[in-house]
Amino acid sequence: MKHFVAPEPRDLATRLARAERRTARERAARLEAEAIAEQGLRRLYESQQRLLLLQRITDGANQTAEIETALHVAVTEICRHMDWSFGNALLVSGQGDTVTGCDVWYAADPDVMFPFVEASRGVSFGKGAGLPGRVLMDVRPHWIDDVMVDPNFPRVAAAAQCGLAAACAFPVMVGDEVAGVLEFYARRLIVPDHDLLGIMGQIGTQLGRVIERDRARRGLIHDALHDAMTRLPNRTLFMERAESGFARMRSRQGAGMAVMVVDLDGFKAINDTLGHHAGDALLIEIARRMQACIAAAEDTARDGGAAWQATLARVGGDEFNVLVDGVDDPASVGDLADTIHRCLAAPSVLAGTHVRCQASIGIAHGTTAYGDVGQMLRDADLAMYRAKSHGRGQSVTFTDQLGVEVRHRTQLEQELRQAIAERQFVLHYQPIVSLTDPDGVCGFEALIRWNHPSRGLLAPAAFIDVAEETGLILFIGDWVLREACAQASAWHQRAGGGPRPFVSINISPQQFLQPEFVGRVHTVLMETGIAPETVRLEVTEGVAILDAVRTSTILEEIRGWGVKTSLDDFGTGFSSLSYLQTLPFDALKIDRSFVAAMDDSSTSRGIVRAILDIAKTMGMAVIAEGIETAEQAAMLQRMGCEMGQGFLYGRAEENSVAFARL
Ligand code: C2E
Numbered sequence: 262m263k264h265f266v267a268p269e270p271r272d273l274a275t276r277l278a279r280a281e282r283r284t285a286r287e288r289a290a291r292l293e294a295e296a297i298a299e300q301g302l303r304r305l306y307e308s309q310q311r312l313l314l315l316q317r318i319t320d321g322a323n324q325t326a327e328i329e330t331a332l333h334v335a336v337t338e339i340c341r342h343m344d345w346s347f348g349n350a351l352l353v354s355g356q357g358d359t360v361t362g363c364d365v366w367y368a369a370d371p372d373v374m375f376p377f378v379e380a381s382r383g384v385s386f387g388k389g390a391g392l393p394g395r396v397l398m399d400v401r402p403h404w405i406d407d408v409m410v411d412p413n414f415p416r417v418a419a420a421a422q423c424g425l426a427a428a429c430a431f432p433v434m435v436g437d438e439v440a441g442v443l444e445f446y447a448r449r450l451i452v453p454d455h456d457l458l459g460i461m462g463q464i465g466t467q468l469g470r471v472i473e474r475d476r477a478r479r480g481l482i483h484d485a486l487h488d489a490m491t492r493l494p495n496r497t498l499f500m501e502r503a504e505s506g507f508a509r510m511r512s513r514q515g516a517g518m519a520v521m522v523v524d525l526d527g528f529k530a531i532n533d534t535l536g537h538h539a540g541d542a543l544l545i546e547i548a549r550r551m552q553a554c555i556a557a558a559e560d561t562a563r564d565g566g567a568a569w570q571a572t573l574a575r576v577g578g579d580e581f582n583v584l585v586d587g588v589d590d591p592a593s594v595g596d597l598a599d600t601i602h603r604c605l606a607a608p609s610v611l612a613g614t615h616v617r618c619q620a621s622i623g624i625a626h627g628t629t630a631y632g633d634v635g636q637m638l639r640d641a642d643l644a645m646y647r648a649k650s651h652g653r654g655q656s657v658t659f660t661d662q663l664g665v666e667v668r669h670r671t672q673l674e675q676e677l678r679q680a681i682a683e684r685q686f687v688l689h690y691q692p693i694v695s696l697t698d699p700d701g702v703c704g705f706e707a708l709i710r711w712n713h714p715s716r717g718l719l720a721p722a723a724f725i726d727v728a729e730e731t732g733l734i735l736f737i738g739d740w741v742l743r744e745a746c747a748q749a750s751a752w753h754q755r756a757g758g759g760p761r762p763f764v765s766i767n768i769s770p771q772q773f774l775q776p777e778f779v780g781r782v783h784t785v786l787m788e789t790g791i792a793p794e795t796v797r798l799e800v801t802e803g804v805a806i807l808d809a810v811r812t813s814t815i816l817e818e819i820r821g822w823g824v825k826t827s828l829d830d831f832g833t834g835f836s837s838l839s840y841l842q843t844l845p846f847d848a849l850k851i852d853r854s855f856v857a858a859m860d861d862s863s864t865s866r867g868i869v870r871a872i873l874d875i876a877k878t879m880g881m882a883v884i885a886e887g888i889e890t891a892e893q894a895a896m897l898q899r900m901g902c903e904m905g906q907g908f909l910y911g912r913a914e915e916n917s918v919a920f921a922r923l
Pocket residue numbers: 691707708709720721722725738741767768769799829830853886887888889906907908909913
C-alpha cells in the first residue's frame with residue numbers, strides 16, 4: 262500500500278511558482294499566437310481588400326473603351342480604399358516628355374479641395390518637374406512625406422490651402438514606357454509598403470492596357486478618316502465637317518460657309534511620264550504645301566478678326582476639297598483660292614526634274630437655297646470644270662448663270678446620246694463649184710444637221726462643241742464618214758460614166774487623232790466602194806497644232822490611197838506658215854470671214870491674194886468659202902481662185918436636191 266506523502270511547504274511554494282510561470286508563459290504564448298493570428302487575419306483581410314480593389318478597377322477598365330472613364334474608376338477606388346483625400350490622373354503627351362492633367366480626379370471633400378483641383382487641372386509637367394514629372398523621368402513610384410517642405414513641388418500654395426501633407430504617385434505603363442501618372446494626396450503620413458507598391462504596379466498595368474486599346478481604337482478611327490498617303494482628312498471626315506458647317510449655316514447659328522474643289526492640272530501626264538512613285542511624292546508635296554498655306558491664311562484671317570476655319574481633304578487621286586467654315590465674305594474665299602494657286606506655282610523637284618503642277622479651283626458659296634452640302638459640292642465641281650476650260654491655274658466661282666449653262670449642256674449631251682442611238686442626224690450637201698464654170702459642180706461638202714425631235718433641224722453650231730467635249734463626236738463623225746461616202750458612191754453609180762463629184766467631209770480633231778482613224782477610213786472606203794480620189798477630208802488648223810508630226814503621218818497615209826485633204830477655215834486659227842510647209846494638204850479653204858470682208862476692206866483683199874499666192878507656191882488648190890455675191894465671185898476669180906462655195910451657188914441641201922444639180 263502506498264501512502265500519500267504530503268509535500269513539504271517549501272516544495273509547494275516552488276511548485277506553485279513554477280506553475281505560475283508556466284501559466285504566464287502559456288498566456289504570453291497564447292497572446293502572441295492570438296496577436297499573430299490577428300495580424301495574419303488582418304493582413305489576409307487587407308490583401309483581400311486590395312485584391313477586391315484591383316478587381317473593381319480591372320472590371321472598370323474592361324467595361325470601358327474610354328481611358329478617362331477607366332482612370333476615373335481607378336482614382337476614385339484607390340482614394341476611397343486608402344482613405345486618401347485627393348487623386349488625380351495625368352496622361353503623357355507630346356513626344357512622351359510631358360504629362361498633363363486630363364481632368365480626371367477624385368476629391369473626398371471637393372469643397373475643401375477646390376484650390377488644389379484648380380491648380381492641378383490641365384497642368385503639364387516636364388520630365389523631373391514636380392511629383393508627376395519625377396515619376397515620368399524615373400519610371401517608378403515616388404513618395405513625398407510632406408509636400409510643404411518638398412523643394413520640387415510647384416503646387417505647394419494650393420496644397421497648403423487644402424491642408425495636404427503626404428503624397429505618392431505611380432506610373433501607368435504601356436510596355437516599358439510611361440503612358441500616364443496617378444497621383445494621390447493625404448492630410449496624414451502615407452507609409453509606402455511592399456503590398457501597396459505591388460497592387461499599384463498591377464493597377465498601372467491594367468490601366469496601361471486600356472490606354473493601349475484606346476490608342477488602337479483612335480488609330481483605327483484616324484485611319485478611317487484620313488488619307489493614308491498625304492495624312493490629310495479624307496472624304497468621310499470632310500463630309501462630316503462640311504455637313505455640320507452646313508447645318509450651322511442653315512440654322513443661322515454660325516456664319517456662312519464655302520466649299521472648293523481643287524483639281525490638279527495635268528497630273529496624269531506627270532504620273533505617266535515620271536512614274537507612280539514620283540506622282541505619289543508630288544501629291545504628298547502638294548498636300549503639304551496647300552495645308553501649310555491654308556493654315557497661314559487662317560492665322561492671318563484670325564489676326565484680322567475673321568474667324569473662319571478651313572479643312573483641306575484629299576477626296577480622290579488628284580482631287581482635293583477645301584471647306585471654309587464660318588466665312589461670310591466671298592472675297593476671303595477668293596483670296597484663299599489665290600493663295601493656293603500661288604503656293605502651287607513654285608516647281609517641285611521630282612526624280613531630278615523640275616515639275617510644276619497647277620490646279621483648277623471651283624468655288625461654291627453656301628446659301629439657304631442649297632438643300633445639302635452634296636449640292637454645293639456638285640456646283641463647285643461644275644465651276645472647277647469651267648475653270649479647267651479657261652486653262653491651267655484658274656479659279657471660277659459658281660453662279661446661277663453658270664448653273665443654267667451647265668444644265669443646258671448636260672441636257673444637250675443626253676439628247677445627243679439619244680440622237681446617236683435613234684439616228685436623228687442627216688447630211689446636207691453644199692455644192693463646191695469651179696469659179697471659171699459656176700455651173701460645173703466639182704463636188705459637195707457634207708454638212709451635218711440634227712433632226713431634233715422638238716427643236717427641228719439644228720445646224721452644227723448648236724451641238725458640235727458639246728459633241729466634241731463629251732467625246733460623242735467620235736460616234737457622230739464615224740457615221741458622217743460612212744454616210745457621206747455611201748451617198749457619194751451612190752451618186753457616182755447613178756451617174757454611170759458621167760461626172761463624179763467629190764465629197765468633202767469634215768473631220769473633228771478628236772476623230773482625226775484617235776488611233777483607229779486611219780483604219781476606219783480604209784474600212785469605209787472598202788465597204789462603200791467609193792473611188793478614194795473623190796473623197797476629201799477637211800481638217801482645221803487646230804488639228805495641225807495639236808500634234809503636227811502625227812497629223813503629217815496620218816495625212817500621208819491617207820493620201821497614199823488617193824484620198825484628198827483640205828485645210829479648212831484657213832486664216833482663222835494659228836495660220837502658221839511653217840506647218841503649212843510640213844503638212845501635206847491638197848487644198849486650202851479660205852475662211853468665209855475673209856471673203857465677206859473683201860467687199861469693203863482692201864486689207865482682206867490683200868490677205869486673200871497672199872493666201873492664193875502661198876497656195877500656188879506650195880502647189881495647193883484653193884477653195885473660197887462663203888461666196889454670197891457675184892462681186893466676191895468675180896474678184897476671187899480674177900485673183901486666180903479655182904473653186905468656191907457659198908450661198909451664191911447654193912446652200913447645203915438634202916441629198917436628192919443636191920443630186921438634182923448634177
Ligand atoms: P465649215 O466646214 O467651214 O462649213 C461651212 C459652213 O459655212 C457651213 O455651215 C455652211 O452652211 C456655211 N456656209 C456656206 N456658204 C455660206 C455662205 O455663203 N454664207 C454663210 N454665211 N455661210 C455659208 P454649217 O453647215 O452651219 O457648218 C458649220 C461648221 O460645222 C462647219 O464649218 C464645220 O466646221 C462644222 N461641221 C459641219 N458638219 C460637220 C461634220 O459632219 N463633222 C464635223 N466634225 N464638223 C462639221
